[in-house]
Amino acid sequence: MIKIDNVTMKYPNGTVALKDVSFQIKEGEFAFIIGHSGAGKSTLLKLMLKEENPTEGEIFINGKNFSKLKKRQIPQLRRSIGIVFQDFRLLPDRTVFENVAFAMRITEASHKKIKKQVPLALTLVGLGRKAKAFPTELSGGEQQRVGLARALINNPALLIADEPTGNLDPINSAEIMKLLEEINANGTTVVVITHEKNIVNDMKKRVIELDAGAVIRDEEEGKYKNEDTDI
Amino acid sequence: MKIRTFSYVAGQGLRNVYKNKLMSVISMGMVAVSLMVFGIFFVILVNINANVNSIKKDYQIQVYCDASLTYNDPLIGEIEKQIKDNPNVESCKKISKEEAFQVLKYEMLKDDSTILDNMSNAFLPISFTVKLKNLSIGVQTANEFESIPNVKRVNYPQKVMEAINATASWIYMGSLLIGGILALAAMFIISNTIRLTVFARKRDINIMKYVGASNAFVRLPFIIEGMVMGILGSAISFLVIGYSYMSIIGTINNQLTTMGIVSLKLLDFTEIAAVMFLCMVGIGAVVGVIGSAISVRKHLEV
Ligand SMILES: Nc1ncnc2c1ncn2[C@@H]1O[C@H](COP(=O)(O)OP(=O)(O)O)[C@@H](O)[C@H]1O
Ligand SMILES: [Mg+2]
Numbered sequence: 001m002i003k004i005d006n007v008t009m010k011y012p013n014g015t016v017a018l019k020d021v022s023f024q025i026k027e028g029e030f031a032f033i034i035g036h037s038g039a040g041k042s043t044l045l046k047l048m049l050k051e052e053n054p055t056e057g058e059i060f061i062n063g064k065n066f067s068k069l070k071k072r073q074i075p076q077l078r079r080s081i082g083i084v085f086q087d088f089r090l091l092p093d094r095t096v097f098e099n100v101a102f103a104m105r106i107t108e109a110s111h112k113k114i115k116k117q118v119p120l121a122l123t124l125v126g127l128g129r130k131a132k133a134f135p136t137e138l139s140g141g142e143q144q145r146v147g148l149a150r151a152l153i154n155n156p157a158l159l160i161a162d163e164p165t166g167n168l169d170p171i172n173s174a175e176i177m178k179l180l181e182e183i184n185a186n187g188t189t190v191v192v193i194t195h196e197k198n199i200v201n202d203m204k205k206r207v208i209e210l211d212a213g214a215v216i217r218d219e220e221e222g223k224y225k226n227e228d229t230d231i
Numbered sequence: 232m233k234i235r236t237f238s239y240v241a242g243q244g245l246r247n248v249y250k251n252k253l254m255s256v257i258s259m260g261m262v263a264v265s266l267m268v269f270g271i272f273f274v275i276l277v278n279i280n281a282n283v284n285s286i287k288k289d290y291q292i293q294v295y296c297d298a299s300l301t302y303n304d305p306l307i308g309e310i311e312k313q314i315k316d317n318p319n320v321e322s323c324k325k326i327s328k329e330e331a332f333q334v335l336k337y338e339m340l341k342d343d344s345t346i347l348d349n350m351s352n353a354f355l356p357i358s359f360t361v362k363l364k365n366l367s368i369g370v371q372t373a374n375e376f377e378s379i380p381n382v383k384r385v386n387y388p389q390k391v392m393e394a395i396n397a398t399a400s401w402i403y404m405g406s407l408l409i410g411g412i413l414a415l416a417a418m419f420i421i422s423n424t425i426r427l428t429v430f431a432r433k434r435d436i437n438i439m440k441y442v443g444a445s446n447a448f449v450r451l452p453f454i455i456e457g458m459v460m461g462i463l464g465s466a467i468s469f470l471v472i473g474y475s476y477m478s479i480i481g482t483i484n485n486q487l488t489t490m491g492i493v494s495l496k497l498l499d500f501t502e503i504a505a506v507m508f509l510c511m512v513g514i515g516a517v518v519g520v521i522g523s524a525i526s527v528r529k530h531l532e533v
Contacts, residue, residue, distance in 0.1 A: 049441065078443035089438045093250070106444040108236045150442065 001027045001158055001189045002048070007057030009043050009213075017043035019213040020057070025191060025206075027157070030184045032200050033193045035210035041193045044210070045162050049081065050074050062157060079107055082151030082188075086163035088143040090135040090150075096122065097131040100150045107154060121149040125179060141172030148179060158189045165196060173199065232447060240448060244455025251428055255460055258424040262464025262515065263471070265417040270472040270511055272406040277503050279402060282496070283395060291362050292369070293386040294376050298356040302327050306381050307357055313379045314359055319372045321362040328352040356383060366395060414518050417464070421457045421522030429453060429530045436531060450527045454520055461519020465511040473507075476500050 002025040009018040017040045025031050035041050046052040047059055050066055059066040062080060069077060090099050100118045109117075122128050125145035135143055144164060151159055161180065165173035177192075177199055184190040194200065200207055209217040232240075248255045294314060300307050307325075314323050332352035336344045361376070363369050373387045429436070439449050477500045484497055 072446070075440075075443045075445045075448075078441060080443075083441055085441075089434075089441065091435055091438060093435075102439070102444075103442050105236065105239055106439075106442065106448050108233045111235065 001025055001029070001062065002191070003058075003060040004044075004047075005058040005060070007047065007054045007059060009040070009047060009052065010055040017213050018047075018054070018210075021210070021213070021215050022057075023208055023215060023218055025189060027189055028184070028187055029206060030181070030190045030203075031192070031206040031208060032203075033191060033208050033210065034195060034197075034200055036195065038212075039210040040213040041195075041210060042162065043213075045160065045193060048160060049078060049083070075106070079103075079154055080156055080158070082154070082156040082159040084144070084147045084151050084159070084161035084164045086166035088135070088140075088147045088167075090143055090146055092135055094134070095131065096127060096133050096135070096138070096146050099135065099146055100153055103150045103153045117153060118149075121153050122146075124152070125149045139172075140168050141175065144168060144172070144176055145179070148176070148183075152183065152188075156188065158191070159183060160191045160193070162193045163195070164192060165194070165199060170198075177203065236448070237451075240451045241455050244452040245459060247428060247452060247456045248459050251431075254424055254427065255456075258420050259460050259464040259467065261420045262417045262461060262518070263467040265413040265420070266465045266468040266511055266515060266518075267471060268413050269410045269514065270468050270507065272410055273507055273510060274472065274476055274503065276402065276406055277507075278497055279399075281498055283399060290366055290369070290388055291360050292373055292376065294359040294361060294379075294382055295356045295384045295386070296358065297381045297383050298354060300357055300381060302357060304357075310379055310381060311359065314361060314376060317372060317375060319364050319368060321364045323362075324360045326358045326360060328355045328357060331355040331358060367399060414514060417461070417515075418518045418522040418525075421460055421519050422526045424460065425453050425457050425523040425526040426530055428456065429526060450531060453527045453531070454523050457519040457523025457526075458516050459519070461515035461517070461522070462512055463515075464519075465515025468515075469508050469511045473500060473504060 002023075004021055004023050007018055007021045008016070010016045021040075021044070033041055033044065043052070047054055047066075048061060050069060053066070061077070064077065091102065094102070097118055100121055101114050104114050104117065119128065119131065122131055125148050127142060127145050127149065130138065130142065130146075135146065138146070144167075147164075151161075159180070164176055164180070168176065173196075180190050180192065181203070192199075207217065207219045208215060294310070296307060296310055311323065311325060314320060329352050332347075332355055335355065336347055340347065363372055369387060370393065373385050376382060377385045436449055480497050480500065487496065
């Protein structure tokens with residue numbers, strides 16, 4: 001599903017954000033990418049969305065070689081990946097329904113399909129009754145669920161969440177993580193970028209740890225049990 | 232892009248116009264003012280054009296044939312045919328030798344006409360009096376007549392034609408220039424407004440791109456927004472000019488009549504309204520699209 005192959009990323013100002021990073025995430029896997037602030041997590045996300053191109057190395061997602069992807073193919077690529085952000089990134093002047101529908105409209109889906117799918121996705125994340133609300137009328141946890149519904153609406157094979165619980169209280173965090181687990185159980189590959197050790201420790205999934213731009217640890221699912229890990 | 236997608240995106244553009252009410256109204260007003268000057272030029276131009284045309288109607292070209300040819304000579308018929316076949320000819324009247332003789336005798340020589348007493352009309356050529364449709368290419372048409380076989384000479388009021396042509400082209404060039412500058416100004420206004428809305432919506436645009444919206448999907452609403460402002464601005468301009476024109480046309484025409492100038496008359500607004508509306512709204516739309524496209528290209532890299 002994801003293959004990062006000897007990737008080095010050097011920003012124009014000379015900062016080396018990633019150093020010879022390699023790992024693979026298989027289809028259907030649930031993986032955490034963790035690390036201190038400045039470790040290179042966001043850079044990795046930018047590379048996976050082809051917002052930036054690596055200085056060296058290759059990236060493959062869904063079998064697509066990023067270095068061969070043309071600029072105008074980027075929208076198509078992003079539609080095949082569901083993304084969830086720490087700050088939710090909802091369109092403030094549109095209702096919950098329209099925010100989720102937007103991800104379908106850009107794929108030129110029919111009105112009928114939109115009318116059918118959006119309520120389903122909202123029900124899935126527990127927001128069936130909030131379709132007409134605006135983002136500002138929702139709590140942080142609810143906004144993140146809208147973000148999740150939007151990320152899922154086009155049935156992506158891969159979901160990437162960048163600090164999805166960073167702005168949420170523990171209860172809401174747990175619920176979002178539970179949703180992500182369910183999504184994963186239904187076959188979607190899920191990658192969660194985070195620096196919250198509690199979540200990582202609770203879930204006992206695969207963990208890839210970055211430090212100063214290098215992979216310093218890659219523990220397989222179920223084996224990561226270090227309660228005192230310092231991340 | 233499918234029609235439903237286009238209509239969704241266009242709807243977003245319209246919504247933006249409405250949501251940025253204040254800014255939209257201000258830029259529409261400014262576009263209206265720039266295009267107003269354009270509209271005024273338009274009104275003046277069509278009126279000048281109409282009146283110049285009515286003056287031009289009175290001008291004629293005289294085509295003289297070889298004097299050896301007589302009235303019913305087939306070669307004369309050939310010349311007449313070639314004149315009439317010219318697309319710029321409005322009418323063509325054949326003048327016989329006798330008619331020419333009478334003109335010479337009674338209109339030109341008058342008291343001295345006795346010198347013609349013992350002469351026949353044979354030395355005078357058959358000629359044609361030709362009226363043109365478009366006098367601005369009159370010199371060219373006259374040259375074409377001159378190259379017809381057996382045509383000896385072509386008389387035409389060259390100076391008048393050239394003067395009219397020169398004046399008309401100055402007016403055209405001048406109004407094109409000023410109109411062009413003002414259209415550029417309107418374009419700049421719209422471009423600037425769209426630039427501000429692009430900045431104001433940077434965050435939204437970013438979100439859309441992350442979700443996978445295509446270039447067109449992100450850009451088109453801004454283009455539509457610019458186009459709508461251009462169209463509405465020019466429509467306002469049209470209404471203002473139309474209203475002003477209708478309220479002064481009566482007074483001006485009366486004035487012209489009392490001054491004894493009957494050949495000059497302002498056109499009725501209904502005669503120019505349709506073309507003027509299409510021209511102005513078309514220019515408004517084009518100006519709006521180009522203006523916003525410039526901003527979007529410059530400030531919205533996807
Ligand atoms: N656009 C950029 N230009 C230059 N340096 C950058 C840029 N973005 C991030 N960096 C640097 O790259 C390193 C990794 O940053 P980042 O990927 O944001 O880490 P994280 O998300 O793990 O906190 C940091 O040293 C940061 O300062
Ligand atoms: Mg980061």
